[in-house]
Structure formats: C-alpha cells, structure tokens
Amino acid sequence: MNLLDYEFLRKLLKERSGLDLSADKQYLVESRLLPLARKAGLPGIAELVQRLKNGANALTTEVVEAMTTNETFFFRDKIPFDHLRDTILPAMLQARANRKSLRIWCAASSTGQEPYSIAMCLKEKAQVLAGWRVEIVATDLSQEVLEKSKSGIYSQFEVQRGLPIQLLVKHFTQIGELWQINPDIRGMVQHRQLNLLQDFSHLGKFDVIFCRNVLIYFDQETKIAIFERLARQLEGDGVLLLGAAESVVGISDAFRPYPDRRGLYQPNPARALRANAGAMPLGLKVVAAR
Numbered sequence: 001m002n003l004l005d006y007e008f009l010r011k012l013l014k015e016r017s018g019l020d021l022s023a024d025k026q027y028l029v030e031s032r033l034l035p036l037a038r039k040a041g042l043p044g045i046a047e048l049v050q051r052l053k054n055g056a057n058a059l060t061t062e063v064v065e066a067m068t069t070n071e072t073f074f075f076r077d078k079i080p081f082d083h084l085r086d087t088i089l090p091a092m093l094q095a096r097a098n099r100k101s102l103r104i105w106c107a108a109s110s111t112g113q114e115p116y117s118i119a120m121c122l123k124e125k126a127q128v129l130a131g132w133r134v135e136i137v138a139t140d141l142s143q144e145v146l147e148k149s150k151s152g153i154y155s156q157f158e159v160q161r162g163l164p165i166q167l168l169v170k171h172f173t174q175i176g177e178l179w180q181i182n183p184d185i186r187g188m189v190q191h192r193q194l195n196l197l198q199d200f201s202h203l204g205k206f207d208v209i210f211c212r213n214v215l216i217y218f219d220q221e222t223k224i225a226i227f228e229r230l231a232r233q234l235e236g237d238g239v240l241l242l243g244a245a246e247s248v249v250g251i252s253d254a255f256r257p258y259p260d261r262r263g264l265y266q267p268n269p270a271r272a273l274r275a276n277a278g279a280m281p282l283g284l285k286v287v288a289a290r
Contacts, residue, residue, distance in 0.1 A: 001026055001029065001030055001045045001046070002046070005045060005046055005049040006026050006029065008049055008052070008053070009021075009029055009033075009049065009052075009063075012052065012060070012063070012064075013063075013064060013067055016060070016064045017064050017067070017068050017141060017195070017197070019064075019067060019068060019217075020219070028067075029045075029067070030045060032066045032067055033045055033048060033063060033066060033067070036048065036062055036063065036066050040059060048063075061143075062144075064141075064142075065141070065142040065143070065144050065145070068141050068142060070108065070110055070213065070214065070217075071110075072109075072110040072111060072113045072114055072213075073113050073158065073161035073162045074113045074116070074117050074158075074159070074161060074162040074163040075117045075162040075163065075164075076113070076114065076117075076162060076212070076213075077212075077243070077244050078162070079244075079262075079263070080210070080212065080241045080263060081117060081118070081121055083241070083261055083263070083264055084118065084121055084208070084241075085121050085124070085125070087258075087261055087264075088208060088239050088264075089121075089122075089125060091237075092207055092208070093128060093129075095237055096132075096207070100131055100132045100133065101132060101133040101134075101135075102129075102132060102133070102134045102135070102207050102208075103135045103137070103204070103205065103206045103207050103208075104118060104134075104135065104136045104137070104206060104207065104208040104209075104210070105137045105139070105203065105206045105208070105209045105210065105233070106118060106136065106137065106138045106139070106210045107139055107194075107196060107209065107210065107211040107214065108139070108140055108141075108196065108211065108212075108213075108214035109138035109139060109140050109145075109146075109149060109191075110140055110142075110145050110149070111145045111148045111149050111154075111158075112138065112145075112148065112149025112150075112152065112189070113154075113158070113162075114138075114210060114212070115136050115138035115149070115189045115210075116149075116152065116181055116185060116186075116189065117162075118136055118210065119136055119185045119188040119189055120167055120171055120185060122134060122136075122188065123171070123184070123185060123188070134188065135190065136188055136189045136190065137189075137190050137192060137203065137206075138189050138190065138191050138192070139191075139192045139193070139194035139200075139203075140193065140194065141193070141194065141195050141196075142193075143193055146191045146192075146193060149189075149191055150186075150191050151180070152180050152181035152185070152186045153175070153178050153179070153180045153181075154178065154179050154180075154181075155177070155178060155179075156177060156178075156179070158179075159172065159179045171185050196214070196226060197222070199229075200229065200233065201229070201232065201233070203233060204233075205233060205234070205235055205238075206233055206234055206235070206238060207234075207235050207238050207239070208238060208239050208240075208241070209230060209233065209234060209238070209239070209240045209241070210241045211226075211230060211240065211241070211242060212241060212242055212243040212246070213243035213244075213245070213246070214243075215242065215243075215246050216243065216245055216246060220251065223251050223252070224251060224252050227248060227251065227252035227254045227255060228252065228254050230254070230255075231254035231255060231267045231268070234266075234267050236267060236269065237266065238266065238267065239258060239264055239265070239266055240255060240264070240265040240266070241263060241264055241265075242263055242265070243263075244263065246263075248265050253268055253270075254267065254268060255267060255268055256268045256270075
C-alpha cells in the first residue's frame with residue numbers, strides 16, 4: 001500500500017468513525033482490509049481505495065466496520081459478571097424494589113457475546129426477577145456485527161471461548177456445526193446502532209452500563225468527554241463497568257470507584273456535571289489498537 005492510499009484511508013476513517021490511525025499502522029489496515037478487497041473481487045488495497053474514491057458508499061461502510069470491530073467472547077474476564085451476579089444485582093434488587101425495573105446498557109457490544117452473557121446471568125436469577133421489567137440494550141457502530149448479534153448464531157470456536165458447557169447445553173440449540181442462542185435469551189436483548197462519539201442521551205437512563213475494552217482506543221480528551229456523558233446516562237446509584245485495562249482514575253472525576261470492587265464505578269455526587277450532554281466536540285480522536 002502506497003503512502004497516498006494510506007493517507008486517504010486515514011482521513012476517511014477519521015471522518016466516519018473518529019478512528020485516528022498513526023503513521024505506523026499500515027500493517028493493521030492491510031491485515032483488515034485486504035480480505036475485504038478480495039471479498040469484493042479486487043486484487044488489492046490500491047483497487048479498493050480507487051473504488052472508495054469513486055463513491056462506493058456500501059463499500060465505505062464495510063471498510064469502517066472492518067476497522068472498528070473488536071474481539072469479544074462470552075463472559076470475557078469473568079470477574080465483571082461475578083460482580084453483576086454477586087454485588088450489583090443484589091443491590092439493585094433492594095434499591096429498585098418499588099419500581100421493579102432494571103435497565104442495562106452494553107456499549108460497543110460487537111457480535112453479542114457480552115450482552116448475551118449478561119442475559120444468561122439475569123436468566124439464572126429469573127425467580128427473584130419475576131414481575132420485573134428488565135431491559136438489556138446492546139449498541140455498536142457496525143450494523144454488520146449487530147445483525148450477527150441479533151441472529152444469536154455462533155461457531156463451535158466462539159461458544160468454546162468462555163462459555164461454560166452447562167450454559168451451552170441449557171441456552172443454545174445446535175444447528176449443524178453452529179449454535180444458536182434460544183429465543184428466550186435473544187428476546188432479552190435490544191439492538192441499536194450507535195456511535196459513541198455522538199450524542200447518546202436519547203437512550204435514557206440506565207442502572208448499569210457495560211463499556212468494556214473500547215475506551216482503550218480513544219485518546220485522553222475523548223475519554224474525558226465520554227465519561228462525562230456516561231455519567232449522565234446512569235442513575236445516581238448506577239454502576240459503570242470498564243475493561244480490565246481501563247480506569248476512570250486520573251482521567252475524570254465524573255465517577256468514583258465502587259467500594260472494594262475493582263473495575264466498578266459510580267457517578268460522583270460530589271461534583272456538578274455539566275448541564276448539556278451535547279455531541280462529541282470536534283477534533284476528538286480515537287487511537288487505533290496496536
């Protein structure tokens with residue numbers, strides 16, 4: 001890939017998704033876009049770029065999705081789901097006893113393993129949640145991964161990554177060499193396309209937000225802005241869960257650490273949040289994964 005083609009792709013990706021590729025990320029672009037070029041019947045990246053320059057809108061969408069889709073698997077890191085089951089849910093059952101409703105947002109949900117892991121956790125508590133209104137909202141920038149998530153169909157390899165065998169047997173149906181999550185679990189998850197760089201106040205308030213393993217791709221300024229708006233989407237006693245390599249500490253005072261639970265945060269009542277959520281300020285950038 002020549003430098004001019006790479007610069008074109010860098011500009012395109014920044015405009016469409018906020019992804020800010022550094023000058024040394026050509027290998028990442030080639031590894032993700034060469035298969036896409038071949039799928040489109042093109043011999044290489046140069047021909048793909050020419051097609052994009054000619055205004056191939058559908059192909060442009062595929063390029064953005066290919067560059068922003070992140071790896072995921074069932075019950076990734078395990079501990080956050082233990083916290084959901086053993087700490088967060090008992091607290092919410094007590095705090096929400098009168099209204100009997102629970103809203104959970106899974107941001108940057110990719111192909112669905114995380115929101116379905118959440119759904120399976122809640123399904124195990126079906127008896128205590130009887131009569132409750134439970135919503136799980138899964139959002140992602142990529143429509144393609146959302147469609148896969150909606151289908152609930154996974155390969156043998158995908159269900160072997162993090163999914164306990166007893167849950168596979170209980171909540172999945174085998175279809176040839178594939179596995180599909182049963183309708184009762186699929187029905188617990190709503191899917192919506194959403195770019196975290198844009199305003200998301202229309203989603204309403206949540207009791208729990210999973211925003212895991214996505215903020216590592218953003219620069220400091222963007223993280224601060226997103227944390228500010230995530231805090232506005234949480235109820236005052238709500239909980240934010242981040243990835244194992246992520247933290248609010250030293251970045252934003254919009255949240256405070258949850259007592260004795262690493263990776264869990266709550267809105268900070270000691271500060272006044274800025275009144276207007278607004279859209280992501282211009283100039284904020286996403287830093288590509290290494």
